[in-house]
Amino acid sequence: MKLGVFVNQYTKQNDTLDRLKADKVGIILVQNGVYNATIKEKGVKSSVLDKGTEVYALSEDLQSRGLDPSGIDSKVKVVDYGGLVDLVFNDYEKFIWL
Amino acid sequence: MGKLSIGCFSSLIGSMTLDFAVKLAEAARKKGHDVDIWLSGNGTMLSKKGQRKFQDYSSLEKPVTDLIKGGLTMVACEACAEARGQHKEDLLEGCDRKSMDWYLASCFKADRVIHIGGE
């Protein structure tokens, strides 16, 4: 299963996310989920970034929150809405919105 | 080209989730994909005409109307809308109202489904 997981919140824990297993899990950070790409609480990066084989962040949601795409974690790939459409159709089969 | 079905259950004002859905739909249409949007629960607010534009609030009537004219299919849950006092005469031009099984059929026919739950 190639599963795309939209993370739209900045939360410390999500039971479903913690328990997911799939051949390929792509974490797609949107809305307030993009804070996971940049904020390091007490110097520690968000554990959400370790949940996916790939991690993406929506550029429009980074920029609208004053987050500089150049300053995000190196694991995170920045995509715009067009890039997100390509991910949806080409890289993942099913999606959940957390 | 593929077909994308987007289910939206969040409210028009406050969460910006419908803004996300509309921008995603717009990007998908630009790439030639077919897109259905299903509005349910508080998401049915988006199907109401006469939304006044303020810069402090999400304003989606114009982009949605343009998308519908360009081939997007947008349908609101009839029961959810009626429960909120939104009647057929309040519908945005080009938007339709149907029962929940329409959404399931849209998903059935879709290559990809993004179901965005409510708050």
Add this chain to the structure above:
Amino acid sequence: MASKKFLFMVDKLPYKAESSRLALTHAIASQTVDIHLDEDDEMEEPVIAFVGDGVLNCMKGQKALECYGVTSLEMHIKNALLTDIKVLICKEDVERLGLSEDNLIMDAEDIGADMQSEIVPFDDILQQMEKSNHILYF
């Protein structure tokens, strides 16, 4: 036969939000989806899975109708069983919340349903995610 599996996953608490109610009503609407499909042999197979705090939707003895005049989630879950929808409840979350079969809606015999709810490990729900064509996460 062209059949597609849909998994309706619920992790939200009941009543404060509409999510779990809409998950159940949408799943039950699978019964009439064929009127919108092109071929006579096309059908949709729904499964509902309650995970995380969402398992609290499955508590029995709900009296929302008596207290607030709204249909309880219990009534919807029983209707789902009546329409032969598979209802899965996550075992790890049932245990974490100090619940057991005694607290949960395990059947709907009172309205004539044969189908029963199943308390299953999260890994079984993952298998349903694998098997399903689409996941509707409420």
